[in-house]
Amino acid sequence: MTDPTGPWASATDIADAVSRGSVRAVAVAEAALARIGAANPALGAYTDVTAERTLAMAAAVDEAVAAGRPVGALAGVPFAVKNLYDVAGLPTRAGSKINRERAPAASDAVLVQRMGAAGAVLLGTLNMGEYAYDFTGENAHDGPCRNPHDPDRMSGGSSSGCGVATAAGLAPVSLGSDTNGSLRVPASLCGVFSLKPTYGRLPRTGTFPFVDSLDHLGPFARTARDLAAAYDVLQGPDAGDPGCARRPREPAAPALAARRRLRVGLLDGWFYENAGEQARAAVAGVADALAPHADVDALRLDEAEAGRAAAYLVTNAESADFHLRRLRARAADFDPDTRDRFLAGALLPAAWVARARRVRHWWLERALAAFQRFDLLVAPATPCPAPAGGATVLALAGRTLPLRPSLGLLATPFSCIGLPVTTAPVFGEGRMPIGVQLVARPWREDVCLQAAHLLERAGAAAACPPVASRLRSDAA
Amino acid sequence: MDWEAYLAAVAPAVGLPVDPGWRGGIVRFLGLAAEMAATLDAVALADDHLELDAVLVLQEARHD
Numbered sequence: 001m002t003d004p005t006g007p008w009a010s011a012t013d014i015a016d017a018v019s020r021g022s023v024r025a026v027a028v029a030e031a032a033l034a035r036i037g038a039a040n041p042a043l044g045a046y047t048d049v050t051a052e053r054t055l056a057m058a059a060a061v062d063e064a065v066a067a068g069r070p071v072g073a074l075a076g077v078p079f080a081v082k083n084l085y086d087v088a089g090l091p092t093r094a095g096s097k098i099n100r101e102r103a104p105a106a107s108d109a110v111l112v113q114r115m116g117a118a119g120a121v122l123l124g125t126l127n128m129g130e131y132a133y134d135f136t137g138e139n140a141h142d143g144p145c146r147n148p149h150d151p152d153r154m155s156g157g158s159s160s161g162c163g164v165a166t167a168a169g170l171a172p173v174s175l176g177s178d179t180n181g182s183l184r185v186p187a188s189l190c191g192v193f194s195l196k197p198t199y200g201r202l203p204r205t206g207t208f209p210f211v212d213s214l215d216h217l218g219p220f221a222r223t224a225r226d227l228a229a230a231y232d233v234l235q236g237p238d239a240g241d242p243g244c245a246r247r248p249r250e251p252a253a254p255a256l257a258a259r260r261r262l263r264v265g266l267l268d269g270w271f272y273e274n275a276g277e278q279a280r281a282a283v284a285g286v287a288d289a290l291a292p293h294a295d296v297d298a299l300r301l302d303e304a305e306a307g308r309a310a311a312y313l314v315t316n317a318e319s320a321d322f323h324l325r326r327l328r329a330r331a332a333d334f335d336p337d338t339r340d341r342f343l344a345g346a347l348l349p350a351a352w353v354a355r356a357r358r359v360r361h362w363w364l365e366r367a368l369a370a371f372q373r374f375d376l377l378v379a380p381a382t383p384c385p386a387p388a389g390g391a392t393v394l395a396l397a398g399r400t401l402p403l404r405p406s407l408g409l410l411a412t413p414f415s416c417i418g419l420p421v422t423t424a425p426v427f428g429e430g431r432m433p434i435g436v437q438l439v440a441r442p443w444r445e446d447v448c449l450q451a452a453h454l455l456e457r458a459g460a461a462a463a464c465p466p467v468a469s470r471l472r473s474d475a476a
Numbered sequence: 477m478d479w480e481a482y483l484a485a486v487a488p489a490v491g492l493p494v495d496p497g498w499r500g501g502i503v504r505f506l507g508l509a510a511e512m513a514a515t516l517d518a519v520a521l522a523d524d525h526l527e528l529d530a531v532l533v534l535q536e537a538r539h540d
Contacts, residue, residue: 303519305515306515306516306518306519309511309512309513309515309516310512310516312508312509312512313509313512313513313516316505316509324490327492328491328492328493331492331493331494331495331498332495336498336501339498339501340498340501340502340504340505341501341505343487343492343494343498343502343505344502344505344506344508344509345505345509346490346492347482347483347486347487347490347492347502347506348506348509349513352509352512352513352516354528355513355516355517355521356512356513356516357528358521358526358527358528359516359519359521361527361528362519362521362527402504402508405508
């Protein structure tokens with residue numbers, strides 16, 4: 001076991017040590033706060049650190065342990081949340097300038113409450129792209145989130161602070177959101193695990209929306225086991241979110257070591273054509289590692305391109321409507337990199353958006369048909385590893401694409417239809433990390449997590465501490 | 477398509493003030509949205525029924 005107060009201790013190891021009384025939760029929290037104080041000015045991951053509350057929560061866990069009272073599955077585990085989650089006493093800024101004028105939240109988001117009930121200790125709130133309309137990790141109001149593996153490169157967004165904090169040893173678990181890829185793009189670029197559960201699995205009560213019909217919440221972690229442990233305490237319905245399914249908890253952690261043989265479809269065609277060399281290599285490595293435990297076959301699912309287009313238009317129109325009053329009154333206070341896209345979204349022809357909703361359903365039917373042959377689909381999470389900070393275009397398959405909407409190109413089709421996806425980090429020798437998506441049929445997060453755990457045990461996927469010196473200068 | 481002209485015509489109808497410095501970005505994103513719409517237009521959907529993705533599901537009324 002690693003030192004539970006150190007930066008690379010796993011959440012499950014911390015919880016085990018705290019529960020047994022071999023380390024105090026306060027000592028774990030103090031060490032985490034010290035690391036944030038030292039590293040955050042350079043990385044820009046945290047926007048608020050709740051130090052007083054952190055230490056109080058940790059002390060309460062220690063008191064329970066000392067008194068022999070039961071503590072939760074995440075006893076003493078530090079965590080942080082994207083700043084679109086309500087945290088009592090803080091305005092829910094959602095990455096914007098406008099929202100920080102809001103009254104402080106009166107209570108925590110439901111998922112923050114559930115983490116606390118499991119004994120986890122809140123460290124603070126994390127930087128993000130404005131109103132979650134971002135794949136880069138850049139923010140005009142709070143500054144960029146810098147990639148801990150190379151601070152000159154993007155972290156990915158919009159859950160940028162989550163990817164950075166968890167990759168940099170500043171929070172073993174963080175909670176983010178994903179509308180079109182915002183849990184998967186930063187996990188890919190920063191080299192950590194994330195889980196985007198099935199749409200409707202986790203309640204969004206007490207979070208600031210982006211696109212209600214597409215918004216998901218989920219965790220980041222440095223191991224598949226930690227990811228499952230966090231996911232399990234987050235599950236369960238909540239009446240405050242009409243989009244949350246009334247399903248009972250279905251714990252995934254016990255299924256991690258399942259030995260069932262998986263039928264795996266490697267997504268070829270459009271997914272291959274829109275992947276760069278390192279993304280293709282990562283998928284090939286994952287396929288090799290899965291092969292002894294699975295029946296692996298190639299699969300074309302090129303309808304994903306239309307699914308991505310549908311998600312783009314639904315997102316553009318629905319989010320613009322949500323922000324319409326702010327756009328009318330205060331457009332100049334938006335981040336310029338999101339403002340113009342929101343304004344365009346308010347002007348789209350209605351027939352485009354109605355057709356997008358029909359195509360979304362059409363794409364869902366075709367994707368579900370693929371799961372008659374396969375248990376798991378595999379595709380890159382991003383077309384490439386982290387681009388340079390400030391880049392505006394993406395060179396891909398001989399084309400030059402606008403970077404901001406294109407970095408999530410390969411992730412968007414799956415959130416469009418709500419499928420569960422685990423992102424597993426792959427580190428090539430001397431290269432920046434890149435993530436691979438492990439996609440399952442609806443409500444089968446356990447299959448995604450089982451595959452991630454299997455890849456981790458095989459050495460094909462892992463979150464590695466940042467070591468800038470081992471990076472090759474040609475990492476793209 | 478002349479997205480500059482479209483923007484000039486439609487933004488006032490929606491009540492959106494548009495700073496001249498923002499027009500280039502908005503026009504660029506309208507063009508990108510049009511590319512997405514063209515991709516959707518190429519999908520052969522059935523022309524005799526609707527398959528909208530969201531259907532309002534009503535809950536039983538609560539009686540206190």
